[in-house]
Amino acid sequence: MSSKQYDVLVIGAGASGLMTAYMAAQRGRRVVVVEKANKVGKKILMSGGGKCNFTNLYVEPENYISHNPHFVISALSRYTNWDFIGLVCEYGIEYEERKHGQLFTLNGAKEILAMLLAECDKTGLVEIKTNCDVKAVNALDDQGFQVATSLGYFEVESVVVASGGLSIPTLGGSGIGYDIAKQFGHHVYPTRAGLVPFTFSDGFKEVTTRLSGNAVEATLSNDLNSFTEALLFTHRGLSGPSSLQLSNYWNVGQSFNIDFLPSLDLIELFKAKKQSQPKVLLRTLLTEHFPKSVVLELQGLIWADMSETAIGNLSDEKLENIAKRIHQFEVKPSGTEGYRTAEVTLGGVDTTEISSKTMESKKQKGLFFIGEILDVTGHLGGFNFQWAWSSAHAASEYV
Known part of the structure; x- marks a missing residue:
């Protein structure tokens, strides 16, 4: 009935x-x-x-x-x-x-x-x-x-x-x-x-695991979309609002860029500090803007071979390359955390x-x-x- x-x-x-x-x-x-x-x-x-x-x-x-x-x-x-x-x-x-x-x-x-x-x-x-x-x-x-x-x-x-x-x-x-x-x-x-954390299976996963729990304000972008909000490192990859937002516009096999310091023009900062503080190390300078653990990981990824070189001894070309990598750090997730x-x-x-x-x-x-x-x-x-x-x-x- x-x-x-x-x-x-x-x-x-x-x-x-x-x-x-x-x-x-x-x-x-x-x-x-x-x-x-x-x-x-x-x-x-x-x-x-x-x-x-x-x-x-x-x-x-x-x-x-x-x-x-x-x-x-x-x-x-x-x-x-x-x-x-x-x-x-x-x-x-x-x-x-x-x-x-x-x-x-x-x-x-x-x-x-x-x-x-x-x-x-x-x-x-x-x-x-x-x-x-x-x-x-x-x-x-x-x-x-x-x-x-x-x-x-x-x-x-x-x-x-x-x-x-x-x-x-x-x-x-x-x-x-x-x-x-x-x-x-x-x-x-x-x-x-959608609105889901990214996972990684390459060497970058080791970085996110070590940084798990740290968060920075960052811009995540692909060809068409860009989101500037908190980025959270996790044991498996990346989360936080900026990651979740971009996940709606990402497909498997695609990479995207992370700007770790969207509020600063690093090239201008580096050139100014090269004149005013020529003996300072890049990691010391960047620790003013990041958690030290994040700076050390970026150093290992981007300028490891120049980590002990004072900013005054780095050419403008090298400083520009380092700044560009920090502003446009490319990553390629293996997937997401799924449903x-x-x-x-x-x-x-x-x-x-x-x-x-x-x-x-x-x-x-x-x-x-x-x-x-x-x-x-x-x-x-x-x-x-x-x-x-x-x-x-x-x-x-x-x-």
Whole structure:
């Protein structure tokens, strides 16, 4: 027997799923949210180091990666960052602005999750079922769907796929949403891990291992993209915001450049010090700008044979070459940490087959896709949460 007590079934009790559930219920829709994990909102709770970077002050379509870049404009303009900030303020949730307009809770991500659940509870029309695996979604002949789950069958008018991507499978990431999309004839762009640390297998890995835990402000760049933020050395490679950002634009086999001192013109500095402090060693000079351990590793990589030569005894050509290497140090990762630690999934459901106004499938009436499952990936900094809120709002008005 199928239960007909609900109008809408939402697959996934994460950020976008909970948001669309309570907003649809505010329109009087009876909503059931099915979640395969044993608890709701696991990714919300671990995001931003447990502080949840819930949006950004400077949200623009340019902050998103998609094969169809115009797709995000409608949803982002109809439910903005300020709309969500308003909701946060209604609940008295304290937050702070960090670098680049990133907004984090002061007292923990649990407050954002509690807010979403409270909004669901207020409607009296949202039921959440955990430990509930979706087995099949079938369109009915007249209209609507029958959804088979591990907790029984549901008949509903609308299905919202808010199952997220493949990132961090231990928190519930799975491919069910992509399977549903393909079942109904949707094209799905190949997926890969995004906002993810780089790994190395060459000699540079030994360097990052020795420097593990050290961080410097650096610019990471390839042919088309450049990010200046903290760079963190790890036992396996490189992490930190600048690495995570560039990982969205990197493919296996490609190299990229690191500028270890983007705020300084080293050629000018070296030439000035050659005149004013001719007896100083380069490592002594650079220790003013770097942790000593980082300077010693760069020395071993770039000017080991001149490590004991005073700057006054180095030719301008040699100094220029050293400066250039520090500003344009080329590395070639062997890969990334993959979905295990990735914050997002790149690729996904082709948005040319989805209404940008409603998030409804153009191929199957009543089927909606929101959040990370779509071929929309935000930069680091709260942009992926904002896409969850905005796309959820768009769908909630039409389910």
